[in-house]
Amino acid sequence: xxxxxxxxxxxxxxxxxxxxxxxxxxxxxxxxxxxxxxxxxxxxxxxxxxxxxxxxxxxxxxxxxxxxxxxxxxxxxxxxxxxxxxxxxxxxxxxxxxxxxxxxxxxxxxxxxxxxxxxxxxxxxxxxxxxxxxxxxxxxxxxxxxxxxxxxxxxxxxxxxxxxxxxxxxxxxxxxxxxxxxxxxxxxxxxxxxxxxxxxxxxxxxxxxxxxxxxxxxxxxxxxxxxxxxxxxxxxxxxxxxxxxxxxxxxxxxxxxxxxxxxxxxxxxxxxxxxxxxxxxxxxxxxxxxxxxxxxxxxxxxxxxxxxxxxxxxxxxxxxxxxxxxxxxxxxxxxxxxxxxxxxxxxxxxxxxxxxxxxxxxxxxxxxxxxxxxxxxxxxxxx
Amino acid sequence: xxxxxxxxxxxxxxxxxxxxxxxxxxxxxxxxxxxxxxxxxxxxxxxxxxxxxxxxxxxxxxxxxxxxxxxxxxxxxxxxxxxxxxxxxxxxxxxxxxxxxxxxxxxxxxxxxxxxxxxxxxxxxxxxxxxxxxxxxxxxxxxxxxxxxxxxxxxxxxxxxxxxxxxxxxxxxxxxxxxxxxxxxxxxxxxxxxxxxxxxxxxxxxxxxxxxxxxxxxxxxxxxxxxxxxxxxxxxxxxxxxxxxxx
Numbered sequence: 001x002x003x004x005x006x007x008x009x010x011x012x013x014x015x016x017x018x019x020x021x022x023x024x025x026x027x028x029x030x031x032x033x034x035x036x037x038x039x040x041x042x043x044x045x046x047x048x049x050x051x052x053x054x055x056x057x058x059x060x061x062x063x064x065x066x067x068x069x070x071x072x073x074x075x076x077x078x079x080x081x082x083x084x085x086x087x088x089x090x091x092x093x094x095x096x097x098x099x100x101x102x103x104x105x106x107x108x109x110x111x112x113x114x115x116x117x118x119x120x121x122x123x124x125x126x127x128x129x130x131x132x133x134x135x136x137x138x139x140x141x142x143x144x145x146x147x148x149x150x151x152x153x154x155x156x157x158x159x160x161x162x163x164x165x166x167x168x169x170x171x172x173x174x175x176x177x178x179x180x181x182x183x184x185x186x187x188x189x190x191x192x193x194x195x196x197x198x199x200x201x202x203x204x205x206x207x208x209x210x211x212x213x214x215x216x217x218x219x220x221x222x223x224x225x226x227x228x229x230x231x232x233x234x235x236x237x238x239x240x241x242x243x244x245x246x247x248x249x250x251x252x253x254x255x256x257x258x259x260x261x262x263x264x265x266x267x268x269x270x271x272x273x274x275x276x277x278x279x280x281x282x283x284x285x286x287x288x289x290x291x292x293x294x295x296x297x298x299x300x301x302x303x304x305x306x307x308x309x310x311x312x313x314x315x316x317x318x319x320x321x322x323x324x325x326x327x328x329x330x331x332x333x334x335x336x337x338x339x340x341x342x343x344x345x346x347x348x349x350x351x352x353x354x355x356x357x358x359x360x361x362x363x364x365x366x367x368x369x370x371x372x373x374x375x376x377x378x379x380x381x382x383x
Numbered sequence: 384x385x386x387x388x389x390x391x392x393x394x395x396x397x398x399x400x401x402x403x404x405x406x407x408x409x410x411x412x413x414x415x416x417x418x419x420x421x422x423x424x425x426x427x428x429x430x431x432x433x434x435x436x437x438x439x440x441x442x443x444x445x446x447x448x449x450x451x452x453x454x455x456x457x458x459x460x461x462x463x464x465x466x467x468x469x470x471x472x473x474x475x476x477x478x479x480x481x482x483x484x485x486x487x488x489x490x491x492x493x494x495x496x497x498x499x500x501x502x503x504x505x506x507x508x509x510x511x512x513x514x515x516x517x518x519x520x521x522x523x524x525x526x527x528x529x530x531x532x533x534x535x536x537x538x539x540x541x542x543x544x545x546x547x548x549x550x551x552x553x554x555x556x557x558x559x560x561x562x563x564x565x566x567x568x569x570x571x572x573x574x575x576x577x578x579x580x581x582x583x584x585x586x587x588x589x590x591x592x593x594x595x596x597x598x599x600x601x602x603x604x605x606x607x608x609x610x611x612x613x614x615x616x617x618x619x620x621x622x623x624x625x626x627x628x629x630x
Contacts (some may be wrong), residue, residue, distance in 0.1 A: 134598065323471040323525075324481070326431045327541065328459035330491035337484065341475025341524075 007046045014089050016235035018078065021085035033082070035089045036293045037203055037232040038259040047147045049118035052093055058111035061354045064137065067108035069093045072123055081205060083177045091121040095322045097309040098125075100130035101157070102106065107352060109137040116171065118142030124152040128160035128188075135163040137355065140218040142170035149177040158212060163351055165358075170198035172227075176232060186212030186241075193350060194233070196223040197361060197366070201230040208237045210244035210275075212379070221250040222346035224366070225258030225290070232261035239268040239275040239305075250281040251346050253339060254290035265297040268305045275302070279309035284316065284342055336367035384409045384580045385549055391605075392422075392429050397443035399425040401605035402441070407549075412581040414591055414616060417602035418439070418624045423584045426567055428554040431465035432458055445549060459485075460492035462548030466538040466555045467583075476539070480527045482507070482544055489545065496505035510543045513573065515566050519553075531558035539570035550574060551582045556590035568593030586621040601627060 003025045008017060029038035053066040069356040070093065077088040094112050114120040130136055142148045148170075148218060156162055170176050182190055195203060202334050208217050223231045238244045266277045283292040296309045325336035343363050350356040385407040392400040399422045407413050417423055429436045430443065432455035443450040449456060473481070486498045488593060500508070514536050514569060526534050537554050542550060552571065554563055571581065571594050591599075591613065599615040600607045601624070608627055609615065 082501070101453070179570065281419050301435075317471075317472050322431075322433050323467065323473070324485075325455040326459055326465055326467075327485035327545065328393070328456050329485055330456050333484070334456075335487060336479075337476055338473070341473065342473045359592060 001172060003043055006021045006054055009049045009090070011090060014075070015330065016352045017085045017088040019163045021089050024082075024085060027082050028138040031082075033234065034203075036064075036259070036271040037201075037230065039175075039201075039203075039241070042147075043279070046118065047219060049090055050115045050118035050120045050146075053113065053120070058113065058139070058141075059139075060109040061121045061352075061358065063108040063260070063352075063354060064107040064355040067095055067097075067110040067136065069110070069112075070096050073121055074342060076155075078179055078181070081151070083149050083179070084151075085120050085179075087151050087179075088175070090119070090122075091123045091149070091151070094122050095124040095126075095138070097127070097136070099128045099133060099134060101129040101133045101159075103129065105134040107130075107135045107137065109139065111139045111141065112148070114142040114148040117145045118143065118148040121149045122151065124150070125193070126152070126154045126162070128156050128162055128187075130157045131159040132157070135351070136166070137165045137352075140143075140166070140168045140170060140176065140198075142176055143196065143234045144171035144172035145173045147168050147173075147175040147177075149316075152178070152180040154180070154182040154190075155189060156182070156184045156215075159188060160185065160298055161189040163194070165350065165352075166192070166194045166241075168196045168198045168204075169362075170202065172199040174198065174200035176200060176202035176204075177208075178202070180204065181207045182208075182217070183209045184215035184217060187214040188215070188216075190217045190219075191351070192217070192219050193217075193346070194221040195346075196221070196225075196231045197362065198231075198348070199227060199229055204234070204237045206233065208246070209234075210238060210246065210272075211239060211240050212244075213241045214245075214383065215342075218247045220346055220349045221248075222343055223250075223252045223260055224255075224343070225252075225260050226255040226366070227256050229289070230259045230261075233263070235262070235264045237264075237277065238267070239272040239277060241272055241276040241328070243276075244272060246277045246279075248277075248279040249346065249349070251342060252283040252292060252294070252377065253284065253286065253343060254292050256295065257284040257287075257289045259291045260293070262292075262294045266309070268302055268307065270301045272302050272359070276306040278310070279311075281311045282342075283313040283340065286316070293365070294301045312334055335362070339367055340364055347353065384411075385582070386444045386448060388442045388444075389428075390443060391439045392425055392430070393437050393439055394425060394435060398439070399605055400429070400441075403602070403606050405600065405607060407582060409580055410573065410577045411597045412594060413537070413582065414583045414585060414596040415602050416585060416599060416616060416619055418500075420494045422450045422605045423602055424553055426464055427468070427551050427582075427584055428551065430458075430551050431455060434485045455486065457492065459545075459547075460489040462546060464542050464547035464550050466535075466542060466550065466552035468553040468555075468557070470526050470529075470534040470538055472527050472529070473517075476525050477522055478525050479521040482541060485541070488544060502535045506544060510540055513543060514540045514570060516540060530562065532563045535559055536563060537568060539567050541572065543570055546574075546576060549580050550584070553584045554586065555583075556585055556587060565592065565593060576599070588616050591616050603627060
């Protein structure tokens with residue numbers, strides 16, 4: 001069974017990829033990797049292909065340079081990704097970053113705004129040469145009822161350092177399909193922070209390969225499904241070399257009928273002696289209809305390694321709620337404060353003041369709580 | 384100020400308070416003592432309005448209001464303060480933000496204007512000094528990583544900042560060394576006055592050496608079984624509680 005052909009445009013030179021996509025279609029829940037995210041309802045939907053986005057995206061935060069989109073010279077195919085053929089059939093633009101050895105780049109910000117009701121596909125490539133350093137922020141703002149796919153391929157050469165903040169803030173009923181692949185060379189460092197607070201459905205496959213000795217990845221994430229949002233993250237961390245290190249810190253808050261799916265696999269391959277991995281995830285359920293499907297998974301093929309993981313799912317602490325109320329905070333305020341504190345453990349990891357403030361503000365706005373800036377100002381006045 | 388009449392309460396289906404009556408007038412300090420499991424903490428939680436503490440009969444009036452009909456936050460704004468036996472840790476919410484949010488929430492509910500940042504900081508500096516606490520604690524999470532003694536000091540600090548009319552202190556003296564006990568007692572005495580009332584729930588006489596009570600009550604089996612002056616606490620200290628059953 002394939003997709004209805006006439007719904008999918010044809011681009012010159014990409015007919016084979018398109019045919020493959022038509023034959024494959026959207027995965028359904030009988031596909032193991034999509035057990036909690038059935039996309040078969042999309043088979044019958046239709047999105048016109050949007051024209052290229054303006055290269056200079058939305059305005060940037062103070063202190064960040066704009067990171068313009070570029071036209072793709074040669075689109076590729078991300079094998080083993082459920083949406084590889086779709087993405088390859090239509091991707092026309094992407095973010096490119098190629099740093100030579102020892103080159104350093106300050107903060108850059110890109111904004112990807114898919115128009116409402118349309119589809120748009122991207123392929124981004126980052127390559128940092130030996131000891132190069134970069135810090136980037138990618139904001140995703142998919143339009144209501146739209147569809148977008150994002151393939152981000154990153155290679156860090158020996159000793160390179162990358163900080164990447166990925167924000168997904170799609171509008172209602174947007175379908176967000178993403179693959180992020182990172183390969184880390186010897187002694188390279190990655191700090192990736194993903195913030196998922198969109199209103200639609202998102203599926204993010206995140207694959208990190210610690211391929212060089214001493215490579216290190218810090219992966220932090222916050223996801224906030226509310227309304228009818230559905231956020232599915234499939235994370236895989238592969239320790240392939242000696243003395244590699246990974247740290248994961250994920251927090252999910254599900255409200256209303258929101259669904260969070262988080263599958264975090266850590267694999268320590270044979271030969272990855274002295275590897276060290278730590279995975280922490282915690283989820284907060286804010287309503288009886290909210291759901292979390294979290295699965296930590298540890299596969300160890302080598303002895304002499306250090307692996308730890310912890311996962312919890314629960315509700316707001318009733319004792320803490322009562323304590324706050326007994327001091328005069330209204331129930332709604334007390335709840336918002338506790339949720340903000342829970343999310344704050346991820347937001348405080350954002351390395352950029354302006355970004356941290358922006359995200360705190362968005363979060364507290366969502367929670368309907370007092371202005372966070374007031375809290376920050378108070379602490380600054382005291383310092 | 385506080386009139387408790389024939390109060391019955393149950394927790395997890397078990398009757399704990401069985402007809403407790405108590406009157407505390409303005410300007411008074413009452414100590415409530417009694418054996419473990421007598422219902423002392425239950426009384427404290429019922430007064431603060433904790434969920435899961437079900438009042439099955441009786442009444443509690445505070446400043447001529449029906450206290451039991453009020454939400455916990457409304458009780459706080461009306462001037463009721465519970466010093467917790469086990470203060471809760473809340474990582475991610477700083478003491479500073481918490482206290483200001485609490486103070487402003489109470490003021491707002493009473494129709495008063497909010498306190499501005501500068502005035503609040505000045506107030507905090509003053510109260511921290513009284514309690515012998517370090518300013519650095521303000522940036523830390525509420526009670527996060529605090530020792531037992533630090534938590535109890537923090538309760539009294541909150542009490543000084545919030546300026547309640549009725550203070551119910553549930554074993555605030557437990558876990559304190561002698562120096563901390565003196566500081567905590569000084570904090571309690573600072574709030575003593577013709578407009579306030581205090582209920583000290585305690586196991587031991589030693590707090591009462593520093594905070595002289597006007598009345599001492601023995602709570603046993605969910606009721607006040609004996610009341611007297613400060614000398615009753617000394618007698619309990621010397622003889623324990625067993626003689627009361629015989630009497």
